[in-house]
Amino acid sequence: MAPSPDPEFCDHLVRITVTEGAQPDDGEIALFNAIKNRRTDRSAYFMEDLPRDLMSGCRDIVESAGASVLFFEDSASVEGIANLVAEGDRLQFDDPSFRRELASWIHASRLGSGDGMSGSGFNMPDVFTPAAGFMIRTFDIGSGVAAADEKKILGGSPALALLVNPSDTAEDWLNTGRALAKMLLTLTSAGYSASYLNQPIEVAALRLKLAKIAGVSGFPQILLRVGRSAENPGPSMRRKLSDVILT
Numbered sequence: 001m002a003p004s005p006d007p008e009f010c011d012h013l014v015r016i017t018v019t020e021g022a023q024p025d026d027g028e029i030a031l032f033n034a035i036k037n038r039r040t041d042r043s044a045y046f047m048e049d050l051p052r053d054l055m056s057g058c059r060d061i062v063e064s065a066g067a068s069v070l071f072f073e074d075s076a077s078v079e080g081i082a083n084l085v086a087e088g089d090r091l092q093f094d095d096p097s098f099r100r101e102l103a104s105w106i107h108a109s110r111l112g113s114g115d116g117m118s119g120s121g122f123n124m125p126d127v128f129t130p131a132a133g134f135m136i137r138t139f140d141i142g143s144g145v146a147a148a149d150e151k152k153i154l155g156g157s158p159a160l161a162l163l164v165n166p167s168d169t170a171e172d173w174l175n176t177g178r179a180l181a182k183m184l185l186t187l188t189s190a191g192y193s194a195s196y197l198n199q200p201i202e203v204a205a206l207r208l209k210l211a212k213i214a215g216v217s218g219f220p221q222i223l224l225r226v227g228r229s230a231e232n233p234g235p236s237m238r239r240k241l242s243d244v245i246l247t
């Protein structure tokens with residue numbers, strides 16, 4: 001894999017060449033088999049300790065992809081991070097252009113749009129999806145979202161995971177994406193779920209505060225809740241392969 005092959009065209013991130021190679025090992029086969037089962041699961045998780053070997057497995061796999069991951073389970077860190085997520089919710093929903101953009105990605109799956117998020121991704125019947133989009137677009141529901149996120153972090157998230165890079169270039173983002181994919185598949189293959197809490201990374205001022213709480217000198221890239229879930233969310237919508245792969 002050659003990163004950033006074309007400095008003149010910044011949308012061209014990577015060139016992947018498929019060649020005949022070594023047989024995949026058992027770990028790679030487990031990750032491959034987890035692809036069809038992985039879901040973003042936004043439900044509350046069981047409040048039980050995460051297995052230590054699962055955390056060290058995630059650390060190894062994330063480091064092999066050029067990033068690092070820190071886990072937070074102690075109440076001081078988790079409460080500090082939950083406050084930042086809630087602050088991020090309030091700031092983002094206060095901004096009409098953020099609400100418009102988010103609403104533009106909310107599509108009922110029965111309409112067959114092929115991308116975006118439907119109500120079922122939020123444990124809501126698909127038929128309520130248009131109403132959810134209307135609410136997001138029209139009202140500042142930031143305080144309600146903040147309270148719900150804080151409750152779910154404190155009462156339904158045994159661990160938070162933060163992916164970090166020492167710098168913040170396009171190559172770092174690409175490596176974070178590779179690391180994230182491998183970590184999510186590692187969790188799935190062990191029967192664990194994850195969902196995103198990216199508000200304090202998307203709001204620049206909160207990103208600095210997050211780095212301080214996490215005690216890192218690098219750049220926070222992705223913040224996740226991790227745990228075991230009683231839910232089994234259905235697959236989200238996907239575009240057709242022919243729409244996303246040019247040959």
Ligand SMILES: Cc1cc2nc3c(=O)[nH]c(=O)nc-3n(C[C@H](O)[C@H](O)[C@H](O)COP(=O)(O)O)c2cc1C
Pocket residue numbers: 038039040041116117121196197198199235236
């Ligand atoms: C880099 C990245 C950031 C994301 N950030 C958020 C987020 O802040 N909040 C959220 O609810 N979902 C977030 N998602 C999850 C996507 O909404 C989700 O992947 C998409 O709906 C497809 O669902 P699936 O993961 O179940 O296949 C993020 C996904 C990625 C890859």
